[in-house]
Amino acid sequence: MVGQVKTGVLWPTEAAVSDVVGRLIEFWGFKRNMGRVWTVLYLSPDPLSAEDLRHALQLSSGAVSMTLSELSRWGVVRRVWIQGERKDFYTAEVQLWRMISRVFNEREKSEVTAAIVSFEEALDSLDRIRKTSSDPSMRARADLQHARITQLLELARLGGRLLDALVSTAKVDAEPLVQFLLGQRP
Amino acid sequence: MVGQVKTGVLWPTEAAVSDVVGRLIEFWGFKRNMGRVWTVLYLSPDPLSAEDLRHALQLSSGAVSMTLSELSRWGVVRRVWIQGERKDFYTAEVQLWRMISRVFNEREKSEVTAAIVSFEEALDSLDRIRKTSSDPSMRARADLQHARITQLLELARLGGRLLDALVSTAKVDAEPLVQFLLGQRP
DNA sequence: CGTGACGTTCAAAACTATTTGAAGGTTCTA
DNA sequence: TAGAACCTTCAAATAGTTTTGAACGTCACG
Numbered sequence: 001m002v003g004q005v006k007t008g009v010l011w012p013t014e015a016a017v018s019d020v021v022g023r024l025i026e027f028w029g030f031k032r033n034m035g036r037v038w039t040v041l042y043l044s045p046d047p048l049s050a051e052d053l054r055h056a057l058q059l060s061s062g063a064v065s066m067t068l069s070e071l072s073r074w075g076v077v078r079r080v081w082i083q084g085e086r087k088d089f090y091t092a093e094v095q096l097w098r099m100i101s102r103v104f105n106e107r108e109k110s111e112v113t114a115a116i117v118s119f120e121e122a123l124d125s126l127d128r129i130r131k132t133s134s135d136p137s138m139r140a141r142a143d144l145q146h147a148r149i150t151q152l153l154e155l156a157r158l159g160g161r162l163l164d165a166l167v168s169t170a171k172v173d174a175e176p177l178v179q180f181l182l183g184q185r186p
Numbered sequence: 187m188v189g190q191v192k193t194g195v196l197w198p199t200e201a202a203v204s205d206v207v208g209r210l211i212e213f214w215g216f217k218r219n220m221g222r223v224w225t226v227l228y229l230s231p232d233p234l235s236a237e238d239l240r241h242a243l244q245l246s247s248g249a250v251s252m253t254l255s256e257l258s259r260w261g262v263v264r265r266v267w268i269q270g271e272r273k274d275f276y277t278a279e280v281q282l283w284r285m286i287s288r289v290f291n292e293r294e295k296s297e298v299t300a301a302i303v304s305f306e307e308a309l310d311s312l313d314r315i316r317k318t319s320s321d322p323s324m325r326a327r328a329d330l331q332h333a334r335i336t337q338l339l340e341l342a343r344l345g346g347r348l349l350d351a352l353v354s355t356a357k358v359d360a361e362p363l364v365q366f367l368l369g370q371r372p
Numbered sequence: 373c374g375t376g377a378c379g380t381t382c383a384a385a386a387c388t389a390t391t392t393g394a395a396g397g398t399t400c401t402a
Numbered sequence: 403t404a405g406a407a408c409c410t411t412c413a414a415a416t417a418g419t420t421t422t423g424a425a426c427g428t429c430a431c432g
Binding site for chain 2: 011012013014016017020027100118122126129149
């Protein structure tokens with residue numbers, strides 16, 4: 001019976017790994033608990049209930065609930081139906097690449113896109129200054145800023161392409177990427 | 187004379203761009219002001235003093251001082267000596283790639299490295315359990331966790347290689363990597 | 373020296389983000 | 403329909419981060 005997965009304490013390994021992942025993920029801009037909860041699920045042979053997680057990680061019921069729903073929204077945790085159980089149970093998405101590419105695609109992408117738009121607007125506005133201003137020093141300033149913002153824009157576009165590429169690579173198989181990278185080494 | 191760079195207000199363009207960069211950088215795990223200060227310097231034709239920045243961005247003297255010293259520590263801003271000026275002046279590193287690769291190399295790299303070490307330790311510890319435990323269900327659990335943590339480890343290593351590749355590519359030109367990635371598309 | 377112009381530091385204040393837990397909903401069972 | 407088990411929500415509490423500005427240090431100049 002699945003429910004008997006002990007409501008108990010984590011193995012030291014589990015505690016350590018979930019802590020590391022928690023930090024990594026926090027550094028990545030998510031909440032630490034998201035990383036911890038995901039990891040505990042990822043390392044569990046069976047789906048776990050909210051209560052199991054609450055005990056394993058010493059969280060309040062509210063925290064578990066909110067964390068799980070955020071993780072579900074990111075599609076990195078799934079709710080599974082278990083025969084004869086009243087509670088909901090959860091499992092971790094095991095396809096790590098799929099998980100990562102979803103995050104890249106939704107979160108990073110939108111940041112980068114927003115930046116690109118702003119840079120383009122700034123360039124337009126500088127163009128207008130260049131055309132209408134008669135003050136030469138202002139023109140010079142506008143020129144310089146135009147050039148520099150163009151650099152930023154190119155960088156942002158490059159970042160965007162990199163993300164796209166990672167995401168589409170990820171859908172298939174990361175191996176080619178790995179091979180390429182290995183070939184790159186000095 | 188350089189000192190006459192007006193202690194004034196930013197152009198709307200400058201304000202907008204520095205704000206966007208500030209957000210992007212914040213999202214990236216740095217302080218927003220670091221992005222803003224860097225951007226104002228980056229868009230300025232001449233080096234600026236701490237006071238100029240204070241006025242431009244409405245920051246306290248302490249904030250400017252701390253932000254500049256952090257930016258210097260990251261090597262993305264340089265202190266320049268100006269003839270006959272008492273104040274210190276600052277310019278932005280203009281080599282964007284150099285800047286980014288430094289960040290990747292120092293900050294991200296150390297995160298990833300730390301994670302790799304922990305995963306390896308966890309694997310060792312699971313190996314010990316597999317060898318010494320007589321309880322078969324514990325063994326099974328250890329096996330599963332070993333396999334999963336191995337996945338995490340591989341991912342972390344892949345991330346590390348990706349960072350290395352970006353950094354070493356960056357020194358020259360990022361295009362090959364991007365081309366490769368784009369070529370990967372289905 | 374003494375003074376003023378800077379730069380830096382750091383404790384306290386302001387602000388953000390996260391977590392808690394009690395209240396309230398929903399669903400299932402008897 | 404009442405009650406138990408569970409999940410969710412959200413206002414309040416807590417924790418964490420960033421910013422402020424006054425105090426202090428340094429240096430150049432008279």
